[in-house]
Amino acid sequence: MSQAVLILIKPDGLKKSLTGNILTRLSETKLEIVAARMVRVPKELAEEHYKHLKEKPFFSEIIKYLRGELHDRRKVMALVYWGKDAIKKCRELAGATNPEEAEPTSIRGSYGRITTSGVYENVIHVSSDEAEAQREIKLWFNPTEIIVDLYPTKDVVEEKKKVKVWA
Ligand code: CDP
Ligand code: MG
Numbered sequence: 336m337s338q339a340v341l342i343l344i345k346p347d348g349l350k351k352s353l354t355g356n357i358l359t360r361l362s363e364t365k366l367e368i369v370a371a372r373m374v375r376v377p378k379e380l381a382e383e384h385y386k387h388l389k390e391k392p393f394f395s396e397i398i399k400y401l402r403g404e405l406h407d408r409r410k411v412m413a414l415v416y417w418g419k420d421a422i423k424k425c426r427e428l429a430g431a432t433n434p435e436e437a438e439p440t441s442i443r444g445s446y447g448r449i450t451t452s453g454v455y456e457n458v459i460h461v462s463s464d465e466a467e468a469q470r471e472i473k474l475w476f477n478p479t480e481i482i483v484d485l486y487p488t489k490d491v492v493e494e495k496k497k498v499k500v501w502a
Pocket of ligand 2: 462
C-alpha cells in the first residue's frame with residue numbers, strides 16, 4: 336500500500352554538500368517526491384518534531400542540531416516521498432540512528448559522525464512509522480504544499496489575515 340514519509344536533509348547534510356547525493360540515493364527507491372521546501376526551523380517546530388525525546392539528556396543538543404546552530408547553516412530541506420513501503424525503503428537506505436552502527440554503505444553509515452559531545456550527526460531524518468509520518472508531515476507542510484491528497488482537509492475562511500505578496 337502507498338505510504339508517505341517525511342525526509343529531512345539536516346544541516347550537516349547541507350553543509351557537507353550532500354543534497355544531490357542524498358536525493359540520488361533516495362531515487363533508487365523509485366518513490367515519488369510529492370512535496371519539497373527549504374525551511375528555517377523555528378525552535379517550536381524543532382521541539383514539536385522531537386517531542387518524543389523531550390526527556391532525553393541530548394534533547395537540547397538535537398534541537399540546536401536541527402536548527403543548524405551546530406553548523407552555521409540555519410536551514411533544512413524537507414521532502415515528502417510517497418509510494419509502496421516508503422518508510423521501510425527510506426529507513427533502510429538511511430541506516431541506523433547511530434552512524435557507527437549503520438550499514439557502511441547506507442547514507443548515515445557513509446556520511447554520519449558522532450560529535451565529541453556525543454550527538455549523532457546522521458545527515459537525514461526519516462519518519463519511523465506511519466503514525467509518526469502523518470504527525471510530522473502535518474507539522475512541516477500545509478495541505479497546499481503537497482501535490483497529492485494524503486490526509487483529509489477542510490476549508491476555512493480566514494479574514495483579515497496579513498500575508499506577504501510580491502511587490
Ligand atoms: O532519527 P531516528 O528516528 O533514527 O532516531 P530517534 O531516536 O528518533 O532520534 C532522533 C535524532 O536524535 C537522531 O537521528 C540523532 O540525530 C539524535 N540522537 C542522538 O544524538 N543520540 C542518541 N542517543 C539518539 C538520537
Ligand atoms: Mg525518529
